[in-house]
Amino acid sequence: MPVGKRFSLILFAGLCCALAQGAEAETVVHDIRIGIYNAKTRLVLDLSERPGFKIFALANPYRIVLDLPDINWRVPSGTARRKGGLIAGLRYGQFQPGNSRVVMDLSGPGTVGKSFIIPGTKGRGPRLVIDIRKATRQAFLTTLKAPRKAVAPRAKIPLQAKVKRSPLQKPLVVIDPGHGGIDPGAIGVGGSFEKHVTLGMAHQIRRAIMSLGRQRVLLTRSRDVFIPLRRRVAIARAAGADLFVSIHADSIANHRVRGGGIYTLSENSSDEETAALAAKENRSDVIAGVNLSGHDDEVASILIDLTQRETMNYSAHFASALVPELRQLIHMRRKPHRFAGFRVLKAPDVPSVLVELGYLSNRRDEKMLTSAKSRAAIATAIARAVNNYFKNPKP
Ligand SMILES: [Zn+2]
Structure with missing residues (x-):
């Protein structure tokens, strides 16, 4: 294991323990x-x-x-x-x-x-x-x-190349449960919070991938805490991720709308609805009160270089492995794979997808996403898609 990698894993392990030990606030x-x-x-x-x-x-x-x-x-x-x-x-x-x-x-x-x-x-x-x-x-x-400095988010994406995996190591999948802490995400028709649904789902996906035994897994958060969008990308890069999967669930005024969708990064959104969804998901930092001044580069359009273009092909390839697996379990939207400028998908060198598992504003979707049984089935399907992707990752 290269020293850099070992260091970052220890760092994450240390962080997890420190968080887990955090006694109940006084x-x-x-x-x-x-x-x-x-x-x-x-x-x-x-x-x-x-x-x-x-x-x-x-x-x-x-x-x-x-x-x-x-x-x-x-x-x-x-x-x-x-x-x-x-x-x-x-x-x-x-x-x-x-x-x-x-x-x-x-x-x-x-x-x-x-x-x-x-x-x-x-x-x-x-x-x-x-x-x-x-x-x-x-x-x-x-x-x-x-x-004050102490509360400024540590969200800078390191400029150096991401950590490289040795060929002896299993690929690393970073699962990113959307929202958390002060940002609840979508609120369901029955009162469920997106941040809890995504966290529960992420733990299940971790278990499912680990049980297949072919990849390693890291979660961007393993408890109810807020993580700025840039930090999520930085965590994946610092750990040397080979694949990044952000988990979400949407909500909409029309309670009849349901179904899942898979999203990858693009300069141009596939349609207005997807552009609006990306704008909503990108608001997470605004919702949590992250000071974005000085991060104007993020507001400007995405600069997509050659590396990023290649990464985007890999991302799309994983999305196409995921659609048939999820389709067996959850109702998928028409055109299940769409494109937009999601901030959390911007690692230039980590294939990344964002999965909207369904609409918490729809009773059937909410019931499915809060049931332990269907969560486990969805997690298994995602783990299978991850496995298929790594068997043949070349687009
Ligand atoms: Zn979300």
Whole structure:
């Protein structure tokens, strides 16, 4: 095993253990409330103890982000969709180990007038209060500050070539469960969260591939934590992945729509619907409050060089191995393989596909994706497709 590879595996193993050992967070948030007043919108967090906190703003779209230490969220369900006044929507959850986050989407430019902690009294814990006032766009923009270093995502894609596998090693498949932590992904008609469905599925796929014994498997996340899109790509490259499979499930207003689809990277989207899907999946970082300023290269169109073109052929080849396997189990959409600019598929040298397993907004699809039995069957089908691909990977 080359030293670089061994090092990265140890690094990941170490990270997994550190995460698994992470004791339950001490600070509890019992409730998140929004109060609407004439001149301000007030956010109140009911806490078990006084936390350190940091507030910053992000533009395009207007957001205010509250960073906290690890939080044990015991907020009554339904709060995830709460809104009012200047707050058009809010999310909360883990952003990265040691750092929980609340992201408020604003309905227009707004600035934090005051933020303070009301000390706890007998029988009542402390409250964290944030007052947001309407502001001009100019005033909003002057409040923009980069978040402190400690919470900046470590998401840089290394510029050097990806780690190469020795011919003695089994190929490495990286399975990427979509969303996680503060980003729930799609929310199902029966209340399921995409981030849980994809994680459960990824663990099953890992088991299925391992049981065939021909490839190694690494998950980009093995628990409910947020990972920026660039970081997912970086994890695959740093580990020397031979194949990257991102797992997702969609949701749509029309609850009758169902079926799975397989997506690979392309400069041009196959159709408007697929372009919209890619835009939605690419919003994960915006949803989690990742500061994307300084990453303008990502917003620009994808530069596809020769390596990437070759990689795209391999990706399409894997997609064509996957379609017949999945088709035996799940209803597939018309034209099951489509193309668009998914950010998570941008490793220039790792064949990558994104699988939308179905629509959580459809009862039958949601039932299938939350059932242990059908998950296991789907995982076996994906493992078979992976195996067939490595038997004959040349497009
Ligand atoms: Zn998704």
